[in-house]
Amino acid sequence: MTDKNFDVEVHHVTRVEGHGNIYVNVRDGTITRCEWNISEAPRFFEAMVVGRSWRELHHITSRICGICSIGHTLASLSATEAAMGITISEQDLKLRKIALHAENLQSHLLHVGFLVLPDLMGVGSVIPLASSNPKEVKTVLRLHRLANEMSNLLCGRTTHPQRLLPGGFSKIPTMKELSALRAKLKASVPDLQAVAKLLQSLAPKIPGFVRETEFIALTKPDEYALYDGKIGSTDTDAAPASEYLSYTNEYIVPQSTAKRAKHFRDSYMVGALARLNINYDLLSPLAKKTAEMFGLKPVCHNPFMNSVAQLVEVVHSVEDSIKLINELEAAGLKSQPDYNNPDVTVKAGRGVGAVEVPRGILFHDYAYNEKGICTKANCVIPTNQNHGNIELDMKALVPKIMGKTPKEIELTLEMLVRAYDPCISCSTHAVKVHFV
Template sequence: MKIELNHLARMEGHANLVVDAVDGAIKECRLDVVESPRFFEEILKGRHYSDVAPIAARICGVCSVSHTLVSLAATEQALGVVVSDQTRGLRRLLSHGENMQSHLLHLFFMAAPDYLGVSSLTELARDRRELVSRALRLKKTANDLVRVVGGRAVHPATTCVGGFSVLPGVAELQEVRRNLVAALADLEETVALFADFEIPWMARETEYICLRTEQGYPGLDGDLFSSEGVSCPVARFETMISEYHQPHSNAKFARATRENFMVGPLARYKNAGEHLSSMAKKVAEALGLNRTTVNPFEANYARLVEVVHFLESSVHLIDGLLLKGLKPESVWVPPVGGKGAAAVEAPRGLLFHSYAYDEKGRIESADCVIPTAQNLGNIEADLHHLAPSLLHLPRTEMARHLEMLVRAYDPCISCSTHLMKIDFV
């Protein structure tokens, strides 16, 4: 049996799934990343620090906020810029909004059709109109949060080195808060929907890596932490995570303590679930999710738990910002060069940017390490683990389960393509 699924549906970017079985044994099982490389590290060279984050945001239209925030943090570290508590609070709020945007998009429009027996959620627009309307309402609520803080729902326009060029209005933040509270009813229905789904069973031990602090759930701060008991400062991330090439992929792979590892919502939940909000912990219990899980399909449960956490945390952040009052800030950037590295928890996991600036504030070198690239080795290891148990199924059913496994990681292929292989003959 040989299965070749070209251009997997319901995920960002282009990748092909290849499974080759001979005499009941898996000979080959791989995910070919065929998206064209985009060379953002080279594009950034020579750019002034004020231009870097807006350019880096264009690496991805799904997680543009994460690329913006990690780019700003790396630049600020390189140039010695320290941001205020107000800026940190607004950036956390912006990050929460994007995580909700991305998770809701994936849960409803990418993952749910697999469990509802349809190829697209839009097929249900007539027969299950309320379900589709609920998905759109929740997505709009997350979009509005990002728009109010970042200036627009995709590719933020108000963020800058050292702070914000424009602050959100008090009335707009109050309206966003009301909408977040109102969205709890829709989230309750969403939890009930996903609790009824029959999640495929699979168990494979792996390494889980995320940011970790003693103060809260992984986000924009902390050191790297591995479930293997290893940790290190973000500035030295290359000593813990190393990238390597695979001939069938236009994206790099990565390894850490083990040959492959997982980043993203399930890794964050397993490593730091004790820091979830009280409501999110109740949702995890209702879904039957616990921190001992080694089933990658349950990453969708972890995403839903995180949506509840980020919504509840956003309400508290807005309250704190409004109570203190938002104040305009002037930012002074020292006219010096330097090196800086930063990491944030993007929706799909750890995202690193590392820059070196010259004395004129222009980039000399840049490196971006993407969550999906870090997950690719683990995805292939999971495919190898799952495929033999599916060989008794019809070809179409086997393909469906393998696609569901890949989609459980919510891969962002365009983000991850930072390599072009050239063979000289």
């Protein structure tokens, strides 16, 4: 049992990308301090792209994140294409969606299999599981290898795409290569089911914490939106992506180098759980069955279930990739023009790109002058949209777990942060903060 006075200080939370700290002080049973603290150095990408050509921005901004580089590339390309009036073909759109599915698979499998499962299985990392549960670890590795193969095929390599360019692709896969990928995706279904059954067996260990909040994600009437669409919310009507600033409303806090965001309430959540809450009816059939295994249906307000939602999306990404390859085959794969020299009339303009990356909705916003040189850029990262929600969840969770030991409280708070799958380095901006 914890007495009425205790402190929790975690420097830094493990099994997340980047450096984040947890500070909790309780005196006489009352919380006097509860903070989610980000101490990463700013990275200046928005300033870095100013003065660069429209042809270059997607290559630069993909380096914002090694895990979500495909998503950053596609958001960047969408913004540039909107500014320049470039329209991509239906074929290229489908290929881009498959590339985005590859990234979802890479990231979600890594998070669920190697960062979350250790908590549920009572160990400090995935390393002990390699000895105690080699079959399960190999299953996750096999699926992750397939995701890397998808990325290599569509993007030219596993991270920081080379083949994605304004207007389309510099090179596309052959139908023979896509057919081979389709066969591997179909063969992966038993592995997906094995991972789902493993997580289902551990589901009783997922905390049952609930705090009502707003969820925001892209939405479309006819598909589970990942690439393009309107901004959807569980609290308000949908709006065009160009109106993203009225949703994100970024602000700064003294304890963080990362901005925060709020919309209808004091915070909101983005990510797999937000997407599922808004687009559940458009999940693929097997993905919906996977959600039903866990009793996961909208609107779920338990942030710990975000990891389950990620697993559901893994299944959806496999099924939807198969569907997209079928559609490409039916239409007949067409050869590509030379997109290294697209026929574009360079002009001044502004464009906004919005895509769903593994951790949530991502916005890139660029302004160009008449020579196609970037004059202003703004990137709103999913994790910085989640920071405020994480801290408010912590403040609501601590009173519910005060009866636990300090170590148990610490672990539960770390599990909460990990459930959001934060990419902390991506979320830091050029804000000067003095820590007292």
